[in-house]
Amino acid sequence: MVSNSKAGYYVRICNDNWKRTANLRKAMLDLPFNAELAEGTLGRDRFQFYLAQDARYLIGFGRALSVAAAKAPDPSALAFFAGAAREAVLVERALHESYFERFGLGEADLAAIETSPTCLGYTSYLLAVAQTEGYAELIAALLPCFWIYHDVGTAILERQRRTGASDNPYQAWIDTYADDDFAASVRTCIAEVDKAAELADEHTVARMSAAFTRACEYEWMFWDSAYRMESWPTTHLRG
Template sequence: MAGFCNQAWQHTVKLQQAVLEHPFNKELAEGSLSRERFQFYLAQDARYLVGFGRALAVAATRSPDPADLPFFAGAAREAVVVERELHESYFRRFGLSQEGLDAIETSPACLAYTSYLLAVAQTEGYPELVAALLPCFWVYHHVGTDILRQHAESGNTGGENPYQAWIDTYADDEFAQAVETCKAAVDRAAATADAATRDRMLAHFVRACEYEWMFWDSAYRLEAWPTTHLR
């Protein structure tokens, strides 16, 4: 029988394709994405990573397999320290000051996704939590590698793409290994779970994939709170 992760991916195949075809990622691949949209995305992602890191830390403390503890603890550090360094390099490159960053309000999609992961961390078990965390690894790697594939097929090296550093980060071998490690942890959790737990794991995996799509869509639309004028 196929492992949980393979089944979950097949269950979301239409959604994964929609992520690849979203205008944000299409324009990112071409290098034509507007600076304003990318800056908005970076501001949201920097805030999301704090919540993501906290949820990863919870997964580390709950892991029944000691071998998975250093992975989730290390991933929490990567989310808060290493990836934020990537963001800060882009802030400098695209002229986004701290004042400019602070002026970008946290979007509804960003707040919803972050709050969702933290809620799962507080109210669900380890299997459900790792299933909810997996899409942030897997979907990003899927997007990065798909863009590199497009470049290879077109003969475009991506050298002139202002977003190439972002693409390379999520398409490289080190990140691919992190994806495989997370998938293995999720598969192990599913293998010893009962049917009801596996159903909840799948529901959380799907919802997190939906939030991934919504996150990019939010950035492309420069999503604002619809109630801003009522404040």
């Protein structure tokens, strides 16, 4: 715990980490997946691959959120992370399923899309943090999925407003993450991470920053791997 003389010293950890990852976040907006999604020109096969990976990621993300709820130090944090877990598993998956239905994809089609190395790596990382680290490190690792998705969705929506673009087949996805309700969840998660950092020692704060950065890197990798429709390089060596 920090002493009273240091109270508030770490309260800006989220802003600090957001600034520190500026180059990484800009690179995400410039990735072909997000650039083409913004223009509505992203190939359906790539978006389908992304949705299949994201649906599987959300199960792991939801489990990690549930652990955060269990570790939460007060009822308000417990309610937020428990609610976020429910949103991830039910609400966001409903968005995926609406696209699956539109694309005519059934269970057999989705099962044929193997979980990518990056998707498995990201979910495994979050679940490892959930099991081996404290509450503060865990919620710092979970924050980028909230914050970066809102940042990307908002940036795309602003670009559309400037250019007057319309009839984007991926508009429902864009609107979901640029939504005011989602923005409110982002602000709540930021506040919880700042609150946890304010009460933490310097070693824990450093670990929180490292977890935040690593999750940001996985966010970049997730979209990049979706565009490449990443497969396992060892597939041909399987028996």
